[in-house]
Amino acid sequence: MPVDTVLHNTKICIHGNLVEAGIAIEEGKIVKIAKKTNLPTAATKIDLKGHITIPGLIDPHVHLRDQQLAYKEDFITGTAAAAAGGVTSVIDMPNNSPVTMDHLSLKERMKIAEKHVLINVAFNSAFPKSPEEIPKIVKAGAIGFKIYLANRIGGLDLDDDQTVFSAFQKVAKHGIPIMVHAEDRTILESQRKKMETAKRNDTEAYVAAHPPEAEAQSIRRIIQLIKKSDIHIHFCHISSASGLNTILDAKKTGLPVTCEVTPHNLFLSSEQYKTSGTFALTDPPLRTQEDASVLWNALKCGLIDMIASDHAPHTFEEKNVHSVWDAKPGIPGLESTLSLLLTQVNKGCLSFAELLRMAAEEPARAFGLSKRGFLEKGNWADLVVVDMKREYKIDSSSFFSKAKYSPFDGIHVKGKPVKTFVNGRLVMDDGEIVAELGTGKIVRNRLALM
Secondary structure, eight states, X not given: OOEEEEEEEEEEEEXXXXXXXXXXXXXXXXXXXXXXXXXXXXXXXXXXXXXXXXXXXXXXXXXXXXXTBTTTOOHHHHHHHHHHTTEEEEEEOSOOSSOOOSHHHHHHHHHHHHTTXXXXXXXXXXXXXXXXXXXXXXXXXXXXXXXXXXXOOSSOOTTOHHHHHHHHHHHHTTTOOEEEEOOOHHHHHHHHHHHHHTTOOSHHHHHHHSOHHHHHHHHHHHHHHHTTSOOOEEEOOOOOHHHHHHHHHHHHTTOOEEEEEOHHHHHOOGGGHHHHGGGGOOSSOOOOHHHHHHHHHHHHTTXXXXXXXXXXXXXXXXXXXXXXXXXXXXXXXXXXXXXXXXXXXXXXXXOHHHHHIIIIIHHHHHTTOXXXXXXXXXXXXXXXXXXXXXXXXXXGGGOSSSOOOOTTTTOXXXXXXXXXXXXXXXXXXXXXXXXXXXXXXXXXOTTTTO
């Protein structure tokens, strides 16, 4: 019997080596990986012209907006941006309007998304006002919970350690992770007050108001709370050497802690503010070149578990302001992450095996995304075909995202995704979206599927 699709004339990464092979797909899943002569017949055959096929990226930190924030981004533009960038699954953050913080708001968000997404989307929830709501959120399918220590988003009292720990324990009973935006609010507020008193409203003042110690102190607080527990904490967008070292100390004790780093904190430094101004503003901010080098080395050797774009789109008007205190922090990242990493592969600074570990395999493991992240028989056919010879300059004006700005604008990259398959269906073909809305799936935690 013929299968649905066969992809041939391609190379895939097996045990760190690129080998010539083809991929057979049936009902959205990989059913065989073999040489062309050993592949089954198919209703559709696609010649990949010798390009390399890898598992689609899994981005664990994305703000898809929509609902009342659809003027910044919506499920269509956000997932189109992901497909264009070779990302086949994302985890959506809960700081929406309305905030995703109970089972009803989560279900409503999923209901809207399922008709529009072009790639697979999982959802985080903020902590609810009532602890009794947590099991309902888990049953509704949340892949995890998110806590923002820099400002209150959701119903949890951030200042009461016992309340925070109790909420963490309730989540841990269900075996799903807790994502932490680690910046100490007291330090941030104190430093900002100093800058405003001095009538400072420039990007250097913003960086000074978000010192590395705010990150490190916040991480220390959470680690102290979870000692002698099995709560899986995932620290978002680590930006400093001091923050990283605090996490590494916790890992050495055996605590179930993971962390991520963003491309902008790897490939840019605070020097970028001189040219990009508030358009490069993120939270946490860009750090020194020394910090970036430490983070890159840690990511390469696996001390940092994964890479995440922290795709956080805003309007041009929200970024183009005089005072840094009026600017919305965040940049689009879904359409630049993979090409930035492929450029490092072309330079010999990164192997394909390392890229797949940090951008697909580890996110799948950490967040329980079953049958995704690995190019294996039986897994979903979430695949990206990359042309390693394609060279271009990043140009945000051509983004599918509504956010038409990027601190990476004008940067020369080599290596580009040219086809993206989601659940076995071709979604992006040489820069064009060719699939119907709703091609992607809503990904739920394993308990919601039982």
